[in-house]
Structure formats: C-alpha cells, structure tokens
Amino acid sequence: MSTVWAPSEREQERRRIRRRQRARSVLIATLVTVGVFVGLGVAVTGSPGWPSVQELFFNGFHARESFDAVLEGFWINVKLFLICQPVILVLALGVALARTARSAWLVPVRLLAALYTDVFRGIPTILLVILLAFGVPALRLEGLPTDRLFWAGVALVLSYGAYVAEVFRSGIDSIHPSQIASAEALALSRAQTMRHVVVPQAVRRVVPPLLNDFVSLQKDTALVAAAGVFDAVFAARDYGNFNFNYTPLVVVAGFFVVMTVPLARLTDWLQRRYAERERAGAR
Template identity: 50%
Template sequence: MPDAPAATDDWVPSALERERAAYRLRATRRSVLIAAAATVVALLVVGVAITSSPGWPAFRETFFNWDKAISSLPAVLAGLWLNIRVLLVCSVAIALIAMTIAILRTLRGPVFFPLRALATAYVDIFRGLPLLLLLFLLGFGMPALRLAGLPNSAMFWGGLAITLSYSAYVAEVLRAGIESIHPSQWAAARSLGLSYRKALRYVVLPQAIRRVTPALMNDVVSLQKDSGLVAVLGIVDAIRAAQIETSLDYNYTPYVVAGVLFLILTIPMARFTDWLARRQGQHGGML
C-alpha cells in the first residue's frame, strides 16, 4: 500500500490573493488617514471658534486655571477614592441582590407566585423611584428614625440607596439573559439528571451571563458616574471636594478636574465594553 503524501506547510498565496490583501491594506490606511485628517480639522475649527470668542480669557481663567487645578487635585483625588470604594462595595451587593431577584422572577409554578410577586414589586418600586429621590429618602429619613441597631452614617444609607436602585435594573438585565436561553437547554440538563438548581447553575446561568455581559458592563460604567450622587448627603466625594475647593475663590477649575478624573475611569471601561460587545457579536453563542 503506497505511503500517504507528507503534509507540507509551504503554502504560498496566489497572485490574486496577494493583490486582494494589498488592496485591503491600502483601503484601511486611506480610511485611517481620512478619519485622522477630518478629526484634526474639526478640532481646529472648534478650537479656533472657542479661543477667538470675546469671553475666552475670562472663561479660561475661571475653568482652566492650571495653578488652581494643581492645588485642588489632592482633595479631589481623595474624594475620588471614596467614589471608587462606593463603586466596589455596591457592585458586589448589586450583583448578589440582582441575581436573587432575577432568579425569583423566572420561577415557574403557582406555588412560587408570592416570590415572583415580591420580586416584581421590588423591581417596580426601585426602578420607578428616581435615584436622587431615593438618596434623599434614605439618607435623610432613615437616620431621623433613630432605629436601634442601624447605623446613622450617610455613607451607609447613600450606598444602600444606590444598591437598591441599581439592583432593580441589573435584575431585569439578568432576567432577560436567563429567559433568552432556549428551553431545550433546560430540557437537556434535566434529562441528564440535573436538578433545577444544578441546571440553572451549570447550564443556564453561564450562557445567560455571557449574553448580557456587555449590558452589565454598561451598568458598571453608569454606576461609576452615579456614585457621585452621594455628595447630596454631605459626603465629601470627588464632586463635593470640588465644590468645597470652588467655594474658596469661586474658580470652577476643580469641577473640571473632577470631570477629567471621572473620564479617566469611565472611558477605559466604556471602550472595554465596546470591545466586549464586538467580541460577543463575533463569537457569541452557546458555551
């Protein structure tokens, strides 16, 4: 019996394939150059229009004072660290509460109706109340009750308000992910002898979370920004620190500093979310 021909790795693209690759490379370079040129021109036009306006010198001194930015940076950074801590702690609490609510809302059978009704009421109430109003109600109302065993810290009640509000939104995202899984996945898991809990844990939830990961990342980006709302309770976060620094001489540069710091945090997260969404679109599907 003759030996099979040995496999070789010396494949060489054809002339037509090399021509197509060269054309795609030229097209990509041309697109990048056009986009870069258009961006530069647009920025120049906007910059010239702003800097040539009559009020630009006063505006620059009030909002872009370099000395004021440097002097206020330590205080704003200290406040930003508080925002980051709020983000981290609330994210964990939101994930746990939202997952519980989402699972309760997807339970089937009349015996689980009270749990579904309770979860639905939770979502309706805390998704319907504005976050700012919830901060006022909990941050000012609960300490006034002086309930035994509960802290009076504005930080605690502000974080709780953010957690309650966001967990309602995240629960709906997770519920949509769970309900997007085809019933055949449940049937296949149960036919293998898995209980409802194990089928949910090992088969359904991994697929559901993968499908809604970009939406969850968007909620994290939004949470990072909304963590600054705790300042309405008198907590010295980045925004409150900027307000204090501004009140010293009525120069608004600290607000710009706080905004830049928030952008440094949120833009990388937003770009990662976009990359993750593209990756999910190209390689999504069953685990």
C-alpha cells in the same frame, strides 16, 4: 500542484491594489479625524465667552490648589463603588431568579421581586439617596447605623439592584427554550437547570450591558454629595464656593473619566471576544 505555491502576477497586483485601498482609507480617516477635532477646538476656543470660561473652569492654579482635596474625596467614590458593585450583583441576580421562578411556593417572593423592581426603578436615584441618608438615621432606631455615607450606599445598591436585576432577567429570558428542554430531558431539576445551564449562558450574554450599568454606577457615586457626604464632588463644590472658581469641578470630571474609561474599553473587548468565539465561522 505539489510544488510550493507562489502568488501569481495577478494576485500580486491585486495585493498592491488592496494595499493602496487600505492606505487610502487610512489617509481619509486621518484627515477627517484631524479636521473634526481642529474644527471643534476652534469653535470652542473662538467663542466670545471663552476667556472668562477658561478663567472660571480651566484655571491651572486652582486645579493644583484643589487637587489634594478632590483626590481625598474621590477615594470615597472609589470605595463606595467597589463595595456597592458586588452587593448589587448578588442582590440583582437573586431578584432576577425570583422573578423567573415558576414554583407555586415562590409566588409571594416573585411578587415582592416585581414590586421591588417597579418601585426602585421608578424613584430617581438622587431622591433615594437623600431619603435614606437623612430619613433612616432620623428614625433613631437602636442598632441601625446612622452614618449618612452608609445609607447613601444602600440607596445606590437598591436603585442599581433594580436595574441590574432587569438586565439579568432579560438575559435569562433570552436563552432559547430548547436549552431548558434539553436540560430537563437530562432529568435536571428546575434549580439545577438554572444553575448549570441557563444562568451561565445568560450572564455571558449580558456582560456588556452589565458593565455599562457599572460605568454608570461609578459616576452616580457622585450623588452621595447630595446627602452631604464629603466625596469628590462635595469637596470641589466646597472649594468653588469658597474661592469663586469652578475649576475643581472639571478636575473631578477628569477623575471620573480616568476611572470609567478602562471599564468602557473592557466592555468593548469582552463584546468582541464573545462575538468572535460564539459566531466563529457563522457568516
């Protein structure tokens, strides 16, 4: 068949059928989605206590009134997140590498790293924030900062560092031994093997769970309110206690959603991209 190919009658009919099938599934998806959302809306707004809940939590006037204070507080959450995140990454990768080290000299480091992850993953983050923010300045040691915000940030770093270290470690452990064998066969040292072969693959593999932890960190910056830091949550509670209206809390929730959604979508996108690239044609 050297002439240009044109779809046969049968193929054209098959395409019509496929189009109909696609249209049908789009229709079903639309109907189901609209149905579910309308149903949810009716269930919530139809509940007996809805009018008072609406007044207490969804009040337009109080939302506008508290907006500026919440925004100002939220800036602290954003800064905290932006500073903590890179520090956590570095700390966690260091801890993970220490835990996977096999050198006899590094045994104490390995034990320390294991102890660190066990202890700091075990302590609830909110307790860590309170203990550090109030405890360390109370030591009145020369040269240490006494800022509660600083120590609350340190608490977040320590707590999340332990989680993220475990994510990195699972990534490092998931690299097939044959990769290490072939790196060693090229006479690479243990450190070079980690640096050039294992860690790059491991990091790529754990990007989705990492971003997941960072979405979680963004939200947990709200825990600094427990240490009396004037962040968005504290500002909202302050306003609420004064005006007997909790709408600012909903405003804060809105802020957090707006901040976390882009990162969540980025996670989805990265996950899809890696899947497509590394499993191209492998079905």
